[in-house]
Amino acid sequence: MTDYENSIRVMIDLFGRDYQFALSTDKNNIPSSRYVDTYFDGESFYVVTYGLSKKAAEIADNPNVSLCCSRMTFIGYHTEIRPNEGYVKCPEFWEKEYNQKYVRLWQTMKPETPVEEALLVNNIGMFAICTESENGFDYWIAGLYQGGEVPEGLKLYSFPESRWAVFSAKGSMPEALQTLNTYVWQEWFPNEGQKFQANGMATLEVYSAGDPQSPDYECGIWVPVKKI
Structure with a gap:
């Protein structure tokens, strides 16, 4: 699967299956972060995961491609x-x-x-x-x-049209989400997060289907951001 095909797969996961979001952690079960933009080219939606897709810059620089979902x-x-x-x-x-x-x-x-x-x-x-x-x-x-x-x-x-910093974790609720929230605001934001500023005054929590008490349950936090 190419990087571009992977971005389409993410799009399908995001919008085509009961709003279940494709979430992940690394091999050590540490919350992952990535930057996601969603584009519409007149026919198709594209979700570009910046940490994975080499196609991101090409799409972002294309004047004929606009950010969808104003x-x-x-x-x-x-x-x-x-x-x-x-x-x-x-x-x-x-x-x-x-x-x-x-x-x-x-x-x-x-x-x-x-x-x-x-x-x-x-x-x-x-x-x-x-x-x-x-x-x-x-x-x-x-x-x-x-x-x-x-x-x-x-x-x-x-929420306004935005770029999103996307974080995800796996584990039983509410502990998994609370641990992730602490990571976002106490570790990511004071460091890498200083490259960005909030786009609005709200954040989004994302939940998957399934048993919230399962150790394999997946959840996420999306922070709308824009570059300083």
Whole structure:
């Protein structure tokens, strides 16, 4: 498989299979990082992984190729959390307002309300969003918005067109994601991350399908960035 073919494979993983993201770690199970741009040439989508693809510079320099998805729009619901309480309050929010609140829906997969219908249609729960707020951050449980009515109790959030620093890890939740989050902000950002600045005031958490308690469960953090 060529590097370019690999970028197409990543595109298929990202957009064509229930929003499951292709995530990876290195052979020592250390979180990997890479830079991903998504392009549209008028006919096809291309996801270019900078750490793997030699085609990246050629595509990026092509004036006829534009960055697709001027906005990525998500639908979900959120709560405000203080910064020093995130590693406790975020898992509590998932358990109370997602797992327990919609336990009947997860057992039957038969929605009875507009909100439950929206949860299934938009795959709410495949993503989480962290956005800055006055007293800390707003934490969203979200899905990629498919259009249509936004029921009362749900809201939309859009990310701008962006380049993304993509990080991934493998392990049971929430420990794997929290370890990854600490790595991003305490190790990557003060070092390699200084080459970039945030594009907006939010980050994206990405979850795969499967058992979140499995040691093989995959999750990721996407940080929208732009070069300084």
